Amino acid sequence: MSEETKKGKLAAVRVRGLVGIKKEIKDTLDMLKLYRKNYCVVLDDTVTSRGMLNKVKDFITWGVIDEETIKLLKEKRSEKDKKFFRLNPPKKGYGRKGIKIAFGIGGALGDRKEKINDLLNRMI
Numbered sequence: 819m820s821e822e823t824k825k826g827k828l829a830a831v832r833v834r835g836l837v838g839i840k841k842e843i844k845d846t847l848d849m850l851k852l853y854r855k856n857y858c859v860v861l862d863d864t865v866t867s868r869g870m871l872n873k874v875k876d877f878i879t880w881g882v883i884d885e886e887t888i889k890l891l892k893e894k895r896s897e898k899d900k901k902f903f904r905l906n907p908p909k910k911g912y913g914r915k916g917i918k919i920a921f922g923i924g925g926a927l928g929d930r931k932e933k934i935n936d937l938l939n940r941m942i
Contacts, residue, residue, distance in 0.1 A: 829883035829934050830871055831858045831905070831941070833917045833926050839877070846874050851902045856941065858895075858903040860888060871929075879912075879926055881934025894942050905941040912937075 832852040839847075850870060851859050860883060861867040871880050895903040912926030919925025921933075930937065 826863050826882050827888065828861045828863050828867060828880055829858055829938060830861060830878050830880040831937065832856065832878050833912060834877045843874055843877065846870055847877065852878060856905045856907055858891070858905050858938065859901065875928050879921060879928060879930055879934065879937070881930035882932055884935055887935045887938050890942055891938065908937055908940040910940065
């Protein structure tokens with residue numbers, strides 16, 4: 819079965835910390851290289867990566883990243899031989915309702931679609 823690749827790239831940012839996470843969720847976060855809070859990775863938009871993101875949706879936020887934001891990340895936050903970016907906490911916070919509520923109802927978790935670029939610009 820071939821893996822279907824969609825257009826573009828996805829950016830995933832870990833929002834919540836390490837305490838109280840099930841082993842299965844922690845393993846998935848480690849496979850995504852999201853080891854700590856405010857770490858970001860850029861992934862190809864594939865069925866496998868979407869599945870992994872949906873599995874850990876209660877601990878991360880993600881969305882479709884544009885080329886301009888990728889360039890900014892590489893310029894300001896890139897480290898040699900690292901597959902992730904260490905970011906600052908976002909200016910003015912993640913969302914009005916905090917980091918335990920889904921993005922669709924005013925929180926920070928889950929799929930942000932193109933609005934991930936605004937979040938990343940506040941974190942760089």
